[in-house]
Amino acid sequence: MNSAAPKPRTDRPLLEVRDLNGWYGESHVLHGVSLDLYEGETITLVGRNGAGKTTTLRAIMGLLSRREGTIKISGRDMIKVPVHKTAHAGIGYVPEERGIFATLSVEENLMLPPKVAEGGISVEEIYHLFPNLAERRNSPGTKLSGGEQQMLALARILRTGARIILLDEPTEGLAPVIVQRIGDVLLELKKKGMTLLLVEQNFRFARKVADRFFLMEDGHMLENFPTADLDSKMARLRQVVGV
Ligand SMILES: Nc1ncnc2c1ncn2[C@@H]1O[C@H](COP(=O)(O)OP(=O)(O)OP(=O)(O)O)[C@@H](O)[C@H]1O
Ligand SMILES: [Mg+2]
Incomplete structure (x- = not known):
């Protein structure tokens, strides 16, 4: 036996997804x-375009027209919980399109979603974590760069009290210096004990923040492995993800 192999964990996961199936109308997209x-863990979903990464996040949040299977947060079954109640379980979603309201200021965007779970990060802490948002607190959403919009979308979810945060391609289309800044923020959130589920195609970025990689193909989960194994898995990833 490889002595470096991590021991299997015996504690209960914060988020457990089992045999999740998801549909868009008649189209069956997620298969078990x-x-x-x-x-406190960070995992990254990887897979080629159309593999079902975004759909997995949407299914966890209850945003599909139909889903079946098991989704538990701290052991509590979420599958029958309606979408507007999902956030109360301390889970938040930052979609790829970010959803910043153009006519509202940074601060108004930040204050928009209600605080629904215990222990949300205060506005003061958020401005400490994202100093550029503090500087721009009165600017309208339209004036923000892509990176600032991404940070605002994340900050807004942190304020709700979410302890599990689902982030869909947070670095997409951003300049390297901004990608680095987002990486630093995610590492700070990890230090605060946040639990993160990323979808990320930038492996160099993902390897800095993720503890494990989950590999998806055609709506199926193929395997997962610790980030320490990433180099030895690279040929397999290239084959499945096509990078
Ligand atoms: N709103 C929708 N209605 C119908 N089918 C959809 C819809 N959104 C996605 N799909 C289909 O579901 C499958 C999974 O898509 P999904 O967006 O989850 O992939 P992804 O892994 O996030 O891909 P990408 O890397 O391009 O973001 C694809 O076949 C896609 O065409
Ligand atoms: Mg996607």
Whole structure:
């Protein structure tokens, strides 16, 4: 036996997804997806375009017209919980399109979603974490760069009290210096004990923040492995993801 192999965990995952199936109308997109995410852990979903990464996040949040399977947060079954109640379980979603309201200021965008779970990060802490948002607190959403919009979308979810945050391609289309800044923020959130589920195609970025990689293909979860194994898995990833 490889002595470096991590011991299997015996504690309960914060988020457990078992045999999740998801549909868009008649179209069956997710086929028995399973994943587990432990408190304080960061995992990254990878897979080629159309593999079902975004759909997995949407299914966890209850945003599909139909889903079946098991989704548990701290052991509580979420599958029958309606979408507007999902956030109360301390889970938040930052979609790829970010959803910043153009006519509202940074601060208005920040204050928009209600605080629904215990222990949300205060506005003061958010401005400390994202100094550029503090500087721009009165600017309208339209004036923000892509990176600032991404940070605002993340900050807004942090304020709700979410302890599990789902982030869909947070670095997409951003300049390297901004990608670095987002990486630093995610590492700070990890230090605060946040639990993160990323979808990320930038492996160089993902390897700095993720503890494990989950590989998806055609709506199926193929395997997961610790980030320490990334180099030895690279040929397999190239084959599946096409990078
Ligand atoms: N709103 C929708 N209605 C119908 N089918 C959809 C819809 N959104 C996505 N799909 C289909 O579901 C499958 C999974 O798409 P999904 O967006 O989850 O992939 P992804 O892994 O996030 O890909 P990408 O890397 O391009 O973001 C694809 O076949 C896609 O065409
Ligand atoms: Mg996607």
